[in-house]
Amino acid sequence: MKENYYNVIGVMSGTSLDGIDLAHIHLSKKEEQWKFSILEAETIPYNAAWLKQLKTAVNYSNDELEQLNENYTDLLANCILTFIQKNEIKNLDAVCSHGHTILHQPEKGITLQIGNLSKIATLINETVVCDFRIQDVALGGQGAPLVPIGDRLLFSEYYYCMNLGGFSNISFEANQKRIAFDISPVNTVLNFYANQLNLPYDDKGAIARKGQLNTDLLEDLNQLDYYQLSFPKSLGVEFVNQIVLPLLESYPISIEDKMHTFTKHIAIQTKNALPVIEQKILITGGGAYNDFLIEAIQETLPKMTIVIPDNKILEYKEALIFALLGILRLLNENNCLSSVTGAKKDHSSGSIFYKIG
Template sequence: MKLENYNVIGVMSGTSLDGVDLAHIQFRIKDKKWDFTILESETIPYDLTWVQTLKTAVDFSQIELEKLNQEYTSLLASIISDFITRHKIENLDAICSHGHTILHQPHNGFTLQIGNLPEIADLVQQTVVCDFRVQDVQLGGQGAPLVPIGDRILFPEYDYCMNLGGFSNVSFEENGTRIAFDISPVNTVLNFYANQFGFDYDDKGQISASGEINEALFNELNNLDFYQQNYPKSLGFEFVKETVLPIIESFEIDITDKMRTFTEHVALQIAQALPNKNGRLLITGGGAYNDFLIERIQFHLPSIQIIIPDNKILEFKEAIIFALLGVLKLRGEINVLSSVTGAETDHSSGNIYQPK
């Protein structure tokens, strides 16, 4: 008999590299309807050495990646254990962890999230459910985005659920099928330029707002092949490093103008990605704090009602949903939708590791 209540921790590290998100969640299911309560949540920032390592790991050799995976698994286990101890959390059903994406090349049948080695269960002395993307890629899918099934189950009152993080992605129902895909880079690019001013990020979009749009750059970005592709489709940091940044850097213009132009590009691509230009749009992720970006999205989608939730859901929605994916895996239920990823079939993805 399946449980009706679950006591779990969701763990997420995103491409914006702001740190490890942890959320202690209680899930309840009754009459096939799920609800949840966030008990404790926090983001543990990476130190500068780890930020630099994770930024450059896309270029690591196989041996370097294996060593990094071991070291990051230890780091993640330490962060999780500290969180459990600090908040005196007991009787957990599982830790549900995404890990951190280093390589994402579904077209080559490959994706790598570090921090998902089996020994993490021994290090935290808890059941760990993790590594949710690999199986989907093996089944011919994109391995991303995985959050949409959580959008459907936990946030059904919204027409669109969008995350603005290192990349933007959206999910919605179309003819009874959940559709989702990555739209464009966001903070992977904006943070890169904010760093050049000595800031971790562009606070409220103030730097971007001070610049001018460069029409030639704007048009070149909007004409990238990725935006013409049909979904399912997903993005990795490789796209930023190999395609987007070289284009922006080829323009000898002020950094503020680069950021202003890119912000407009993000807003336009989001508007073009939504098939129906009205309804309720839930926006979460760090980009939801970028007031100027939200203003530009609203400009391009005047009939959309934009909803930005309370801070806990805004900041920890992905950790909440990866916690749900782990619970669904424990129940042996579908947690990845083929309509979203393009895999051969819906499936229950992830590995379950038990401590020795």
Template sequence: MKEEYYNVIGVMSGTSLDGVDLAHIQFSIKGEKWTFNILESETIPYSSIWVNTLKTAVDFSEFDLKQLNLDYTSLLASIISDFISLHKIENLDAVCSHGHTILHQPEKAITLQIGNLPEISDLINQTVVCDFRVQDVNLGGQGAPLVPIGDRILFPEYDYCMNLGGFSNVSFEEKRSRIAFDISPVNTVLNFYSNQLGFDYDDKGQISATGLINNSLLNELNNLEFYQQKYPKSLGFEFVKETVLPLIERFEIDITDKMRTFTEHVAMQIAIALPNKEGTILITGGGAYNDFLIERIQFHLPTIKIIIPENKILEFKEAVIFALLGVLKLRGQNNVLSSVTGAETDHSSGYIYKPK
């Protein structure tokens, strides 16, 4: 049986606005067995101007969004080109890029990831596979989460795979189908309040740990309509801006108490979301560094074994999986699961752009 190889770069920008994650990855495929090796990897932080722009873009006009898409595509192309040049990367099969989500309203058949314009291929002089969500939404799906097929292919040894980033999401096997959904906001809220205290984020959860739980706020958060919905379901920043933050702001309590209460809320919703409270769970994403949040998750799931991997996988797992989605697209294979998104059918999503 012939072994096949792919030399690709995965590119991811998440809603927590940490920056652009880039990972140079080599995949090998023999039969149905996939393996991967992360070579170079790097996170390029956004400037304060770009952070503010991306935070407020949800309110942009259609005209301003088009200009933002052009500007962000140029920024992303520059970041990718510098990464390729710095690490002297050659003979790439493709650059596989998620882009950055600005709008996500699948119930209205709307999702927008900027940085996925066709000209990015010419700007970096590479084949680019990108814009993975739009087709799924057009097929009646949530357009998210897309990572679960990668969890199934690359991390099958874990009962659950969870990402703690701007939002939390989980994937697992149930009756031979992959199930996945967004659980709740995480760093989109915790970072918002950390910023008010003059910090970029809550380092190891040390700020949240000093606060007190406000039970009235906790109950209102836990009773939000989204948590009563059945999967498939997904979240966008609109939910944070229009629902979660206004709810929290109604309570005139210390910021540390807001953060402590919200941390407890996140941990409780994660525990509720897992159908079986035993087994192993792989946790990745920036929230995995929040020791206090991990402690609270373990408190609510005492019989689950939490596994936090080595740093390259912890930080770049989503970049790795979007690289895999790109490779699957190049191979003409399905890279989105209807059992996860609710689309009409499994399908091979994304666009392939080649430089002129």
């Protein structure tokens, strides 16, 4: 049986605003089995001006969003081109880019990921596959999460795959279907309070560890309507800005106490989300570096085997999977699962912009 190889760059920018993740990926497929290798990888942080824009863009007018999309596509193209030249990467099959989510209101048929304009292919002179969410929302789906197809094809040895980024999301097999959904906010909230202390994030959860648990706040957080919904379901920054932060701010307690309590809340919601609690779970994303958070999750799930992979997989798993999603799109194979998003059918999603020549 022939083995097919693909030379790809995966690009991801998450809601935690850590920066733009770029990963050079080799993918191969033989007898329906996919394998991967992460080669060069880098995260390019946003400068202060871009951070401010991305944090406030949810309130922009349509004209402002159009201009932001133009500017962000230019930024993304420049980062990708610099990455290609720096690492002397040649003979790419595609650059597969998620873009950056600004609006995500699937119940209204709205989702916007900036950086996915067609000019990006011209600017970097490579075939680009991007804008993976729009078609799913048009088919009645949540447009998220998209990573679970990659969990199934690349990480099948784990019962659960969980990413701790701006939000936490979980993925697993149930009744021969892939199930996945967003669990709760994570770094969108923890980083918000770390920023108030003039820090980019809470290193290893040290600040949260110093705080005290506020049981009333914890109970209020756990009673939020989202946690009572059945899947498929997904979260956006709107949920944090309109519901979670106002609730946290209504409590006149220290930042340390808010972060401590919210960390415990994340752990409780993680436990509540898992139907089986004696299995093996792969945890990736920036939150995997938060020792206090990992300890809190382990405390609520004492019989769960937590696996934190090497740094490349931990940090670049989403970029890796978007590389896979892009190749699946080029092959016209399904990369969005209706069991995950709630769309009318499984489908192959994403815009393809071919390089010229």
